Amino acid sequence: MTTQQTGYRWIGQSMKRVEDPRLLTGRGQYVDDIALPNMTYAAALRSPHAHARIRSIDTSKAKAVPGVILVMTGAEAAQQTGPLPCFASPPVTQYCIAVDRVRHVGEAVAAVVAESRYIAEDAADLIEVEYEPLPVVTDPEEAIRSTGDAVLHPERGPNNIALQRTLTFGPVDEDFAKADVVVRRKLRWPRSGAQPMETVGALASYDDATGKFSIYANTSMYNYVGWLMAMSLKVPAHKLNIIPTMAGGSFGSKLFTHKVPILAATLARACGRPVKYVEDRIDNIMNCDNHGSDRIYDLELALKKDGTMLSLRMTVIDDYGAYLQFGVGHHGNALAQLTGPYRIKSAQVSLTAVMTNKGQQGAYRGFGSEVNNFAVERMADAAAEALKMDPVDIRRKNFIQPDQFPYKIPTGNVYDSGNYEAVLDKALGMADYHGWRRKQHEARKEGRYVGIGLVSCQERSVFSATEFWFWNHEPGFALTSSPDSVDIKIDPTGKAFVRLHAPFWGNSPETVATQVLAEQLTIDPVDITVTYADTDSGLPGTGPGGSRYTVMIAGAIAGAAKEIKEKMFKVAAHLLEASESDLELRDGRVSVRGTDRGMSIGEIALQAHYFKLSLPADFRSGLDARYTYDHPYTTLPNADRTDMGVFYPIMGHMCHIPIIEVDIETGQIKFLKYVAVHDAGTVVNPMTLAGHIRGGTVQGIGSALYEHYYYDSSGQLLTANFADYLIPTLMEAPENIEVGHVVTPSPYTEYGIKGGGEGGRMGAPAALASAVEDALKPLGIKIDGLPIRPVLLREMIREAQQRRTEDGAAEDLQGPSDWSGRSSREHLGGPPGNAER
Amino acid sequence: MEQEKVTVTVNGLRYERLVEPRRLLCDFIRQDLGLPGTHVGCEHGVCGMCTVLVNGQTARSCLMFAVQADGASITTVEGVGTPSKMHPLQQAFWEKHGLQCGFCTPAMLVTALELLNHNPTPSRDEIREAISSNLCRCTGYQTIVDSVEHAATLMRGGV
Ligand code: FES
Ligand code: FES
Numbered sequence: 002m003t004t005q006q007t008g009y010r011w012i013g014q015s016m017k018r019v020e021d022p023r024l025l026t027g028r029g030q031y032v033d034d035i036a037l038p039n040m041t042y043a044a045a046l047r048s049p050h051a052h053a054r055i056r057s058i059d060t061s062k063a064k065a066v067p068g069v070i071l072v073m074t075g076a077e078a079a080q081q082t083g084p085l086p087c088f089a090s091p092p093v094t095q096y097c098i099a100v101d102r103v104r105h106v107g108e109a110v111a112a113v114v115a116e117s118r119y120i121a122e123d124a125a126d127l128i129e130v131e132y133e134p135l136p137v138v139t140d141p142e143e144a145i146r147s148t149g150d151a152v153l154h155p156e157r158g159p160n161n162i163a164l165q166r167t168l169t170f171g172p173v174d175e176d177f178a179k180a181d182v183v184v185r186r187k188l189r190w191p192r193s194g195a196q197p198m199e200t201v202g203a204l205a206s207y208d209d210a211t212g213k214f215s216i217y218a219n220t221s222m223y224n225y226v227g228w229l230m231a232m233s234l235k236v237p238a239h240k241l242n243i244i245p246t247m248a249g250g251s252f253g254s255k256l257f258t259h260k261v262p263i264l265a266a267t268l269a270r271a272c273g274r275p276v277k278y279v280e281d282r283i284d285n286i287m288n289c290d291n292h293g294s295d296r297i298y299d300l301e302l303a304l305k306k307d308g309t310m311l312s313l314r315m316t317v318i319d320d321y322g323a324y325l326q327f328g329v330g331h332h333g334n335a336l337a338q339l340t341g342p343y344r345i346k347s348a349q350v351s352l353t354a355v356m357t358n359k360g361q362q363g364a365y366r367g368f369g370s371e372v373n374n375f376a377v378e379r380m381a382d383a384a385a386e387a388l389k390m391d392p393v394d395i396r397r398k399n400f401i402q403p404d405q406f407p408y409k410i411p412t413g414n415v416y417d418s419g420n421y422e423a424v425l426d427k428a429l430g431m432a433d434y435h436g437w438r439r440k441q442h443e444a445r446k447e448g449r450y451v452g453i454g455l456v457s458c459q460e461r462s463v464f465s466a467t468e469f470w471f472w473n474h475e476p477g478f479a480l481t482s483s484p485d486s487v488d489i490k491i492d493p494t495g496k497a498f499v500r501l502h503a504p505f506w507g508n509s510p511e512t513v514a515t516q517v518l519a520e521q522l523t524i525d526p527v528d529i530t531v532t533y534a535d536t537d538s539g540l541p542g543t544g545p546g547g548s549r550y551t552v553m554i555a556g557a558i559a560g561a562a563k564e565i566k567e568k569m570f571k572v573a574a575h576l577l578e579a580s581e582s583d584l585e586l587r588d589g590r591v592s593v594r595g596t597d598r599g600m601s602i603g604e605i606a607l608q609a610h611y612f613k614l615s616l617p618a619d620f621r622s623g624l625d626a627r628y629t630y631d632h633p634y635t636t637l638p639n640a641d642r643t644d645m646g647v648f649y650p651i652m653g654h655m656c657h658i659p660i661i662e663v664d665i666e667t668g669q670i671k672f673l674k675y676v677a678v679h680d681a682g683t684v685v686n687p688m689t690l691a692g693h694i695r696g697g698t699v700q701g702i703g704s705a706l707y708e709h710y711y712y713d714s715s716g717q718l719l720t721a722n723f724a725d726y727l728i729p730t731l732m733e734a735p736e737n738i739e740v741g742h743v744v745t746p747s748p749y750t751e752y753g754i755k756g757g758g759e760g761g762r763m764g765a766p767a768a769l770a771s772a773v774e775d776a777l778k779p780l781g782i783k784i785d786g787l788p789i790r791p792v793l794l795r796e797m798i799r800e801a802q803q804r805r806t807e808d809g810a811a812e813d814l815q816g817p818s819d820w821s822g823r824s825s826r827e828h829l830g831g832p833p834g835n836a837e838r
Numbered sequence: 839m840e841q842e843k844v845t846v847t848v849n850g851l852r853y854e855r856l857v858e859p860r861r862l863l864c865d866f867i868r869q870d871l872g873l874p875g876t877h878v879g880c881e882h883g884v885c886g887m888c889t890v891l892v893n894g895q896t897a898r899s900c901l902m903f904a905v906q907a908d909g910a911s912i913t914t915v916e917g918v919g920t921p922s923k924m925h926p927l928q929q930a931f932w933e934k935h936g937l938q939c940g941f942c943t944p945a946m947l948v949t950a951l952e953l954l955n956h957n958p959t960p961s962r963d964e965i966r967e968a969i970s971s972n973l974c975r976c977t978g979y980q981t982i983v984d985s986v987e988h989a990a991t992l993m994r995g996g997v
Contacts, residue, residue, distance in 0.1 A: 024940030027875015
């Protein structure tokens with residue numbers, strides 16, 4: 002990876018991570034590694050029905066099992082603990098254990114606390130539940146028309162529509178009227194999810210004497226909205242302390258895992274002993290509350306004959322599952338970069354969010370914007386096809402130009418900076434794009450199906466708050482803050498302590514904080530230690546997610562460091578009898594510029610802590626600062642929502658070029674090359690950024706080719722384990738993802754950093770669809786839906802071949818001139834096969 | 839439930855414990871012996887998070903009962919190296935960014951250890967083959983292969 006940033010000592014270094022020594026030696030202290038004296042274990046009984054009334058529950062046999070401490074039903078839990086936090090408006094009621102009614106398979110109907118997890122599971126099996134099955138809704142289009150008992154939340158209205166709204170940005174109708182061509186496509190994005198290797202867990206205890214809960218949990222946002230858990234538990238917020246643990250991956254899915262901590266806390270209060278509840282994998286797949294988007298798109302792109310993109314219309318149905326914790330925030334997110342890197346002048350989105358009998362959506366790397374990228378890039382390819390243009394040329398023609406930034410897109414969001422052609426050109430060069438086009442031609446002559454995919458996608462970073470509510474008819478709790486904080490102290494010996502107010506969830510917050518503080522104070526990284534605040538000591542902290550944490554803690558550290566520098570200068574100026582304006586901080590020393598007179602940070606710290614009487618009278622002892630850094634640039638949406646304001650302006654970009662070969666006998670896809678060039682502004686640590694790009698790309702490959710939470714029509718989840726839900730193994734990943742970087746610093750952030758945490762998953766699914774379609778061009782196959790599982794691909798290939806034989810068509814290496822091919826979208830919905838690896 | 843006596847050597851230390859016959863080896867190691875470095879990701883034998891070495895060979899400790907390990911010698915990540923005395927494998931993972939969240943790492947380390955014990959000069963393909971049994975959701979695997987390759991070099995005294 003090449004970066005072009007100079008002038009920094011630590012920013013831009015591929016420094017080894019400071020988190021690693023403990024993670025490498027089994028000392029990670031993940032949530033399930035924590036034990037408390039007298040600890041108990043919980044297990045839940047899961048609903049086998051997708052939709053049913055709970056008629057009765059008999060827990061007597063379970064209670065009789067030796068070693069069982071407590072058995073609790075939903076109705077019993079609800080006497081102490083209210084509904085779970087929900088950000089939708091109006092809210093959707095969900096409990097930590099279902100009350101009266103279950104709405105998806107796997108929903109908890111009772112919980113058992115016992116001396117061991119084994120006993121708890123034994124006892125859960127002995128609970129007898131009588132269900133009255135209700136009509137099951139799994140088809141999102143059908144959900145729009147549901148009535149009667151098929152309505153999941155009758156108190157919200159007479160149907161399963163969670164929200165329906167059309168937003169229009171700019172003169173869409175006029176622009177369509179001006180078009181020479183309108184390209185239309187229907188797309189299907191399937192439900193998949195983060196599936197980190199560690200599930201969600203909590204270890205809760207309740208102190209009767211103080212009336213206070215302590216919960217160890219692998220959650221995030223505890224210093225943002227953690228107090229909502231106290232509200233659910235019906236205690237004042239200061240009677241709940243959430244202690245973060247290291248998370249074994251999140252990818253969004255541990256953004257605000259409210260249910261597990263609240264369940265553990267409810268049980269702990271009821272039984273008077275610490276309760277550990279850790280989801281098993283099947284739980285996590287069915288109940289993690291963090292399924293990804295599940296969308297059906299109808300898309301129209303209006304263009305001029307020369308390829309100029311004018312306007313984009315989207316009609317989208319999104320299947321949110323049984324609850325709605327984050328409202329339709331995912332569609333707010335997508336508005337940040339609705340029109341991609343292109344100068345599209347107007348756009349319209351008609352959204353119908355529906356509720357069905359599936360696990361609810363939450364967050365997964367991209368939070369809806371990865372799906373928007375897929376839609377926009379599929380349309381760019383479709384337009385190139387329709388206009389017989391090269392996919393590279395049509396993109397280049399429509400790119401926002403470097404001198405047009407800051408650039409306001411039709412939705413009102415602003416892109417801070419970028420150089421999309423530079424990214425594209427770098428990727429084309431690294432991939433030897435033109436060379437591969439020639440090789441592809443040769444390969445086709447040999448009957449080999451090589452495909453070259455190409456996408457140029459936006460990578461919005463640093464989420465703010467308005468996207469969660471601005472789609473709502475009634476905004477609800479219309480918050481506008483999304484800050485992050487640090488507190489830093491320099492101890493009497495000159496060592497630095499940084500405390501973060503958000504957790505580690507697989508990223509590198511300690512490393513980033515160390516590098517930024519080392520840069521700020523010109524000290525050695527080995528002299529810095531980083532810890533995490535709980536909620537008792539927590540300052541405002543929104544935490545990671547939406548690729549925000551590096552930018553946000555860099556801002557917070559810079560702010561705190563500035564205050565510490567001011568204090569140090571005050572001490573040094575006084576003791577050196579110099580003017581503060583003559584001082585400089587360099588190599589860990591404050592000295593009088595141009596002389597050798599100075600003091601080390603350690604010497605200053607000692608004075609600041611112990612020699613009050615040697616210092617100016619107004620000097621307050623110690624050398625510390627706390628700083629809360631707000632999102633650097635946001636504005637409110639307007640009242641009629643024709644302009645959503647600035648809410649996601651720190652805009653990264655990427656070009657992915659996968660080169661693949663499809664084995665048309667098996668439908669198997671082999672990678673011949675994979676190039677990913679990103680622009681994440683100034684890079685703090687190229688090594689870890691490349692890690693996000695590669696890891697995210699392989700996740701995106703999973704989304705594109707293998708992963709699917711597949712529900713049958715009775716609402717059973719047929720992919721509820723790792724044998725059926727196929728996460729890419731090493732054998733499905735490209736051997737070498739070649740990473741490149743272009744730097745256009747953000748004018749709005751400290752050092753010009755942009756976020757890159759969502760990495761390759763923002764682009765890889767669209768890139769794979771593009772590559773597979775390109776490979777199978779001679780067969781007229783369209784990729785309009787994911788995942789492109791080998792078995793499905795094989796089916797489409799077989800049909801295409803049959804069609805050709807029937808048509809008597811000769812092998813036409815250029816592909817048919819009119820597209821009569823069937824698309825992957827029409828093939829979706831087949832049951833998953835697990836024999837495809 | 840009846841308990842049975844199990845005697846195992848873990849990371850060179852001998853342990854004698856009474857366990858229920860149904861107790862999984864992973865729970866035995868993590869909870870009964872207090873060695874939480876071995877992780878559990880699926881409990882159904884697919885992800886490989888729970889991999890340990892049993893008599894030098896990789897085994898999924900979620901698919902074994904503790905009683906089946908009676909008399910065996912087991913190596914977990916805690917026996918590979920410590921922060922102050924890292925094994926070259928751990929050093930290599932650190933240098934080559936072979937981990938992000940670290941949850942798969944203990945299993946990757948012992949799996950790689952088995953390979954390097956038998957084959958000190960593996961090719962990249964041999965490394966890929968060896969560690970393809972284990973999932974990693976963070977890295978995309980490439981830097982894990984780099985790490986194992988680098989460890990082999992370090993162990994041969996290279997840099
Ligand atoms: S936990 Fe043993 S293989 Fe997944
Ligand atoms: S480093 Fe997170 S699963 Fe491998």
